[in-house]
Amino acid sequence: MNNHIIVSNVSDASFALGVGYAHSQKIDISDIIALKTFINNEFCPRFLQDHVTEETLGHGLKGKSVYIVSTHSAHHSRDELAMRNYLIASAAKENGAEFVALVEPDLFYSAQDRGPRTLDHPQVTDFSSREKFVGQPCSAEMYAQLLKTSGVDSVMTVHNHKPDVMRKIYEKVNPEGNSRRIPSFLNLDIAPLIANYILRSGLVRLWNYGEHVGFVAPDDGAAEFVNRVRELSGLHNSVIVTFSKTRHGQRDVTVDLSEDVELLKGRDIFILDDMVRTGGTIAANISAIAESSRCRPANIFFYSTHATISPEARENLNSPYLNQFITSNTIPSVLNRDDQGRLRKKIVVLKIEKWIANAIRHCLEEAQLPDEIYGINSVTQSDDFYEVDLSTKNPLHNKSRVQQYELTI
Structure with a gap:
């Protein structure tokens, strides 16, 4: 198995398959990770590993980088897909992955980028601009926190509506960075x-x-x-x-x-x-x-x-x-x-699957900046x-x- 692995949060997701193919990944995503749902509707991903020994048990992804390609699905809500992202990232880290990145071209929850206590935001100018968010969470920051807790080291997206705001949120949540020195938030300019x-x-x-x-x-x-x-x-x-x-x-x-x-x-x-x-x-x-x-x-x-x-x-x-x-x-x-x-x-x-594969290679594998x-x-x-x-x-x-x-x- 290659040291750089592309997976998805939905079986046979066409976009993820296209990215994997453009990245020259020779193994099908379905042969890398099994995505199963128990009868009680709980989701459980499993990275597939052959010839498990005492030494390799829990270390099947040792030294590897895992890239989770996540896009909108007609069959699963974004809330469901987000939970799948957390579990897949956690499974990767618990099985020895060195680096995990979420590649989400249309970043979930990024439009919900402030709450009633948010002050450091270009659209927060007075009381009324904060009052409209009373009772709501800052979902973008919550998503960033949960991704980090799950083991995601970096998030890569495309043409984000407010990239500077998102960058501040992800840097706030992950101030120590990662071993690869790759930014915690990467916005690709299309x-x-x-x-x-x-x-x-x-x-x-x-x-x-x-x-x-x-x-x-x-x-x-x-x-x-x-x-x-x-x-x-x-x-x-x-x-x-x-x-x-x-x-x-x-x-x-x-x-x-x-x-x-x-x-x-x-x-x-x-x-x-x-x-x-x-x-x-x-x-x-x-x-x-x-x-x-x-x-x-x-x-x-x-x-x-x-x-x-x-x-x-x-x-x-x-x-x-x-x-x-x-x-x-x-x-x-x-x-x-x-x-x-x-x-x-x-x-x-x-x-744009070819472009995303190119960005994974240059930005996540070689640590180059998109700009x-x-x-x-x-x-x-x-x-x-x-x-x-x-x-x-x-x-x-x-x-x-x-x-x-x-x-x-």
Whole structure:
């Protein structure tokens, strides 16, 4: 058995299997770990070991590193999956594993990153900003504490909504670090892959360094990511516009168009964000842009890293103004054609298992920092890190893949 082992918290999880394959793991995950549930519904993982002796008993993973790949499941709640993560990590350490990392592209509980006593948070500004969390836990910190108690040394995720906040939480919970000197929290920046896709997709007019391209941040929280994608794309003659939103309720959002919205007129525009659940914010952005006489872009494309294709999201993203919706498979159910429904005609999924395997190798095995690997110099090679999945119903399915551009970076 290799010294670096990839396992999952669900049997035959497609994402974990893809990561293992891309990592050149020759042994099937099901031949490394058995995931059984007793008749009373208690979960019990078991790392499989042949030829147990007195010397090897309890030391079957001695000196090895275990990487638990965890993603959203249609059959198990996130609470159930989290408990499975704890038990698998504990089993690994109790059987001699030197290092355990949780690889969770869409990090559980990270949106619940403050409680009523939280003070060190960018959104905690006054009493009212704390009052709304009265009676609630800071679930992100609780999750970090339980992972550490279970034996997890490091957590690796993708495009976290508030990476600086998460980093503080995980460093607070695990101040002593680990023997590998690997940070307790690693956030992978997906911007180089998105810049690469925009350049190679043929969706937008790229000539003269993107003079017909516009980038839109749907709110202030997305602005940093949007700026980075634009910078990495090398489309320096493109424009960037940031909107502000007002939330009147959980599903009631209005968008305030900025004065520079006129810059988007006649352009091919990309709206970029980290997540979509109901699609309400994005639907408001798309309608505001398309229906404004000051704007009227030529084409509208929307990208979101983490996509939950809920019934509301299907309805909202089915806007006649939206040309294509691009996302990754950090939430693997997005690949299900039945879940996609009507969106099959306009959804493109970037499968990132190869990139995750690459990050495991460089960041968790070789202790390199993500920012040192995935930056401006990685954009031109990033098409090796993902595969494009789309339905035959999508008009892009029959489009020529001939690259019709020159990279300008």
